[in-house]
Amino acid sequence: MNRIGLLKNIVKEYSWGSYTAIPRLLGKRPPYDKPQAELWMGAHPSGSSTVKTGGKWEPLSDLIKKNPAEILGRKCAEKYGEQLPYLFKVIAASEPLSIQAHPNLSQAKKGFKRENRLGIPPDSFNRNYKDENHKPELVCALTDFEALCGFRPVSEIVSLLTKTCSGTLKKQLNALKKNPDSSGLKSFFTNVMTMDFNRKKNVISEATENSRIFADENPAFKWILDLAGKYPSDIGVIAPLFLNYIYLEPGQAMFLPSGELHSYLNGVALELMANSDNVIRGGLTAKHVDVEELSNILKFRSLKNKIILPKKNKSEGTYKTPAQEFVLSVISVYKDNVYTGSRRRTVEIILCIEGKANISCSGNDKLNIAKGKTFIIPASVKKYSISGKATLYKAAVSL
Numbered sequence: 001m002n003r004i005g006l007l008k009n010i011v012k013e014y015s016w017g018s019y020t021a022i023p024r025l026l027g028k029r030p031p032y033d034k035p036q037a038e039l040w041m042g043a044h045p046s047g048s049s050t051v052k053t054g055g056k057w058e059p060l061s062d063l064i065k066k067n068p069a070e071i072l073g074r075k076c077a078e079k080y081g082e083q084l085p086y087l088f089k090v091i092a093a094s095e096p097l098s099i100q101a102h103p104n105l106s107q108a109k110k111g112f113k114r115e116n117r118l119g120i121p122p123d124s125f126n127r128n129y130k131d132e133n134h135k136p137e138l139v140c141a142l143t144d145f146e147a148l149c150g151f152r153p154v155s156e157i158v159s160l161l162t163k164t165c166s167g168t169l170k171k172q173l174n175a176l177k178k179n180p181d182s183s184g185l186k187s188f189f190t191n192v193m194t195m196d197f198n199r200k201k202n203v204i205s206e207a208t209e210n211s212r213i214f215a216d217e218n219p220a221f222k223w224i225l226d227l228a229g230k231y232p233s234d235i236g237v238i239a240p241l242f243l244n245y246i247y248l249e250p251g252q253a254m255f256l257p258s259g260e261l262h263s264y265l266n267g268v269a270l271e272l273m274a275n276s277d278n279v280i281r282g283g284l285t286a287k288h289v290d291v292e293e294l295s296n297i298l299k300f301r302s303l304k305n306k307i308i309l310p311k312k313n314k315s316e317g318t319y320k321t322p323a324q325e326f327v328l329s330v331i332s333v334y335k336d337n338v339y340t341g342s343r344r345r346t347v348e349i350i351l352c353i354e355g356k357a358n359i360s361c362s363g364n365d366k367l368n369i370a371k372g373k374t375f376i377i378p379a380s381v382k383k384y385s386i387s388g389k390a391t392l393y394k395a396a397v398s399l
Helices: 021-025 060-066 068-072 074-079 105-117 154-164 170-178 182-193 197-214 219-230 235-242 291-297
Strands: 005-008 010-012 038-041 050-053 056-059 086-093 099-101 137-141 145-151 243-248 253-256 262-274 280-283 311-313 316-319 327-333 348-361 364-370 374-377 384-396
Touching: 021 086, 050 060, 056 060, 060 068, 068 074, 086 348, 099 291, 105 291, 137 145, 137 243, 145 235, 145 253, 154 170, 154 182, 154 197, 154 219, 154 235, 170 182, 182 235, 182 291, 197 219, 197 235, 219 235, 219 243, 235 243, 235 280, 243 253, 243 262, 280 291, 364 384
Parallel strands: none
Antiparallel strands: 005 050, 005 374, 010 038, 038 086, 050 056, 086 262, 099 262, 099 280, 137 253, 137 262, 145 243, 145 262, 311 316, 316 327, 327 384, 348 364, 348 374, 348 384
16 A cells, blocks of 8 residues: 555444534534544554545555555554554543543553453453553543543642541541552542442532532532532542543643543543553443552552643644654644655554645645545655645654
8 A cells, every 4th residue: 555545434432422523523414313432543453444445445454464564664563563553533522431541561461461361352341451552642632621630639639628528538538648648549549439339429428518619619629510410329420639630722732641540521632542442440431440450550649731732843733742652743734835744754644623635645646635534644655745724633653
């Protein structure tokens, strides 16, 4: 495959998804009959895109296996075992996602082998590890986007707990005050998340009652009330008390390394991650919850989240992260401002989110780009350019 290819992508339908956002992006008339949660652009076994080549559609994963060096680039194919190293997504959250985290590379390999050894089917409800890869990820807002990410400083946790749960969590609160370190945070988290059903109900009741009093002071209290309405018996309702609240404006991004507890609350965003579907959940979901395994992979530390803005160079702005498997950039073309792809590059996937443009390369006719269209540009395409008036996001491998 040495030509630019049009992609047809998989849409995942989860209960927290939006009936309108992804259909509107793809040019379909909303509302859709089922919630559209994630648009997957890549070659993951759980949902590979297909590519139009020679008048027919083929799975991208199969094409890469046939021509790894041509599509990925020789160095990329050698480094990542002839697999696309990233997974590109659009996520549309109309309701909060589960409290979750992703394992590091060593944990993923061990967990995958362990669950295979135990004979847990790949599609089983209680399967944690779908593959052997880690899942650092970058989330970039397309609309106003709210999330919980990483543990707050212990002093903040203590302050918020004192206002809301000082009666039902008195013992845990005192223990955390005495041990405001990593071990104390882990003990607090595991103790709270594994309480019996009646104690959880009592904590949620006290937290919601007091959150009504302080609702205007902090988004944490507003979100406790919102989560309690959806999950009245799930202790994850109080997660805003111990996780940082994050608000992203369109175009702003944040990076989540492995082992950081998080939950996306509301909004539409791009996600770019290592090519993995490993998710360990702790609550706020009807899916499998495994607090013990979650505690094993979490980093019990306070996280200071940094909002990432694109570093601009002419028509392209790049979001810098420590990730090796991927890099995200935003491309803006208009009038005489034409984007020219780098000669030093690997495989790229480009999604148009607004406007219309043309993409052309040597030996290839111009292809029309419009909102919702996705293209793959193999490493074998040495030179290409994009012209028109459009905003596009590009997923690539970090060089």
